[in-house]
Amino acid sequence: MTNPHRPAAKGESAEATRAMIARRQQLLGPAYRLFYENPVHVVRGEGVWLYDPDGNAYLDVYNNVACVGHCHPRVVEAIARQASVLNTHTRYLHDLVLDYAERLLSYFPPDLGHVMFTCTGSEANDLALRIAKAHSGGSGFIVTQNAYHGVTDVLAGMSPSLGASMVLGDHVRIVPAPDTYRSGGDVGSAFAEHVEAAIGDLARSGVRPAALIVDTIFSSDGIFPDPTGLLKPAVEAIRRAGGLFIADEVQPGFGRTGSHMWGFARHGIVPDLVSLGKPMGNGHPVAGLVARPEVLSTFGARMRYFNTFGGNPVSCAAGMAVLDVIEGEALLGNARRTGEYLRTGLDELAARHALIGDVRAAGLFVGVELVREHSTREPASEAAARVVNGLRERRILISTAGPNGNVLKIRPPLVFTCENANVFLAALDDTLAEIERI
Numbered sequence: 001m002t003n004p005h006r007p008a009a010k011g012e013s014a015e016a017t018r019a020m021i022a023r024r025q026q027l028l029g030p031a032y033r034l035f036y037e038n039p040v041h042v043v044r045g046e047g048v049w050l051y052d053p054d055g056n057a058y059l060d061v062y063n064n065v066a067c068v069g070h071c072h073p074r075v076v077e078a079i080a081r082q083a084s085v086l087n088t089h090t091r092y093l094h095d096l097v098l099d100y101a102e103r104l105l106s107y108f109p110p111d112l113g114h115v116m117f118t119c120t121g122s123e124a125n126d127l128a129l130r131i132a133k134a135h136s137g138g139s140g141f142i143v144t145q146n147a148y149h150g151v152t153d154v155l156a157g158m159s160p161s162l163g164a165s166m167v168l169g170d171h172v173r174i175v176p177a178p179d180t181y182r183s184g185g186d187v188g189s190a191f192a193e194h195v196e197a198a199i200g201d202l203a204r205s206g207v208r209p210a211a212l213i214v215d216t217i218f219s220s221d222g223i224f225p226d227p228t229g230l231l232k233p234a235v236e237a238i239r240r241a242g243g244l245f246i247a248d249e250v251q252p253g254f255g256r257t258g259s260h261m262w263g264f265a266r267h268g269i270v271p272d273l274v275s276l277g278k279p280m281g282n283g284h285p286v287a288g289l290v291a292r293p294e295v296l297s298t299f300g301a302r303m304r305y306f307n308t309f310g311g312n313p314v315s316c317a318a319g320m321a322v323l324d325v326i327e328g329e330a331l332l333g334n335a336r337r338t339g340e341y342l343r344t345g346l347d348e349l350a351a352r353h354a355l356i357g358d359v360r361a362a363g364l365f366v367g368v369e370l371v372r373e374h375s376t377r378e379p380a381s382e383a384a385a386r387v388v389n390g391l392r393e394r395r396i397l398i399s400t401a402g403p404n405g406n407v408l409k410i411r412p413p414l415v416f417t418c419e420n421a422n423v424f425l426a427a428l429d430d431t432l433a434e435i436e437r438i
Contacts, residue, residue: 017041035399036392045070048413048420050397058395061412061424064365067254067279068325069415075282078321079314087314090117091306100316103323104280105290107261109270113293117286117311121250121277122150124289127305128213128273129154131291132244134299135272138208142198142238144177146403148220149213149248158213161220161403171207173198177221178230181358181369182377187224192233199241209243211272216263217252222402223360223367223409225257231267244295245269250277250287251365255326255414258336258363266362282322286315331414335363341418342366342410345425353432355383366410367401379404383435390431396424 021039024032040058044051047069050058060070068075082096090097101115118124133139141158143149148161156162157169168174175194178187199209212234218224235245252263253276260266262274274290288311299305309315325331343361346368350356357371370380370387384406391398401409412420 035397037389038392040392040397047072048416056395058392058397059420059423059427061396061398061410061416061420063397063413064251064256064411065278065283066413067256068282068322068329068331069413070283072282072321072325072415074325075284075318075321078317079284082314082317085313087309087312089308090311094313096313096316096320097311100320101311103320104288107323108274108290111270111292112274112290114291114296116289116291116296116305116307117315118288118307119285119310119315120150121248121275121287122152122155123307123310124250124275124277124287125150125155125213125246125248126152127289128246128275129211131273131289131296131299132211132246134302135295136208136210136243138210138243140171140173140199140202140207140209140243142173142175142195142202142209142212142243144214144218144221145174146177146221147174147213147215149215170205171202173201177218178224179222180224180226180360188227188230188233191230192237195234195237199237199243209238209241211244211246212238213246213248215248215251216267217257217362217365219251219365219409219411220401222369222407223365225263225266225360225362225365228266229268231264232269235269235271244272246273246275247271248275250275250279251411252362253277254279254322255332255335256363256365256411258332258339261332263362280322281315281318284315284318286311286319326414329415332363334417335414338416338418338421339363339366342421342425345421346428349425349429349432352429353436355380355387355432355436364410364412364414364416366408368408368410369402370406370408379406381406384408386435387428387431390434391427394427394431396427 041052042050043053048060050060105115143158146161148159149155158172175198178191180187202209238245247264249262255261257263264271272292272295276288346359355370358369360367370384372378372380381404384400399409401407
């Protein structure tokens with residue numbers, strides 16, 4: 001492996017970078033966005049490291065999609081081996097597809113007995129909505145105030161985090177996320193009350209509820225993992241109203257929280273539907289939806305489902321290899337231990353840097369909220385942007401979350417180590433000190 005700590009090599013010229021950005025805009029159009037004021041050009045990945053054309057290493061503390069590390073050799077080999085033999089759709093019989101489905105379902109509670117394969121998390125969530133409507137007979141959905149659930153037209157209309165200009169459907173109601181930093185008391189009961197109020201508002205508009213859909217760590221809302229059990233009252237509320245609970249596990253799933261394979265399991269609940277995303281293939285385009293058989297039966301009786309390459313043999317080989325690595329390298333235990341180490345280090349930084357208002361974590365999913373004043377808890381959005389860009393200049397990659405963009409979003413591959421955490425913590429310490437001197 002290339003030494004990630006060697007001095008920086010001579011970088012690409014500013015002119016070359018500007019030319020590449022201009023070419024990208026010309027070819028891809030205006031809707032795409034780049035990370036960082038000084039965008040990163042990457043050409044290779046290995047483990048927790050990304051490399052630019054000059055061989056400079058960037059510590060990836062953000063990309064959950066490559067959950068077992070960039071270009072993990074076991075996953076790469078599995079994809080290449082299967083691609084050299086067969087890749088086709090799921091309307092033919094194939095043992096590997098069934099073997100993978102059986103193994104994947106073994107990680108779920110017995111009540112969740114079916115899995116349907118897609119290519120993306122957006123497709124999985126879109127399918128979940130269709131199933132929820134078919135089973136419940138309703139059309140109303142409840143989401144959190146800064147949720148993100150996908151890029152289809154329907155899901156974009158249920159993803160407030162995409163921007164203030166997004167038009168949410170008349171069948172969608174928004175509830176505040178369970179913000180443990182700004183809301184005292186029993187956040188689980190308060191969240192359930194908001195869900196009940198949304199159900200009532202739908203009813204007054206003549207809309208029956210179909211489902212409550214929640215990212216079980218509230219990733220885009222600002223990362224709120226605790227207290228465990230907080231989701232139970234809200235799930236009970238939506239079920240009393242005849243709706244389903246959809247757990248969006250695209251970001252918190254596959255052992256990221258350290259204590260459980262899935263985010264919902266931390267809360268002691270069994271969802272009706274569970275959506276999975278590209279971490280299941282370490283970035284290979286495979287995703288899925290896990291369902292209670294009785295929920296899926298209504299949908300299946302009324303219509304057929306076909307996704308040309310959702311769950312193809314190559315995708316299933318990638319998924320099987322990811323499970324092999326998670327088990328073989330004990331990555332849940334690593335996420336728990338390294339996450340605790342990282343959390344302790346961040347708490348120590350919070351004691352030295354007034355910008356840090358709160359640290360929230362579950363395994364290797366961490367949110368660090370920056371505030372202008374501890375007394376008012378006013379979001380320090382500009383400071384958060386400076387931290388992200390300051391870390392980028394130190395070759396550390398993270399991003400932000402929350403409606404005000406003031407929560408540092410820390411979500412590295414599951415192979416992240418305590419040594420990696422030390423590199424990150426030292427860089428964050430330096431960056432915060434630099435900003436606070438301004």
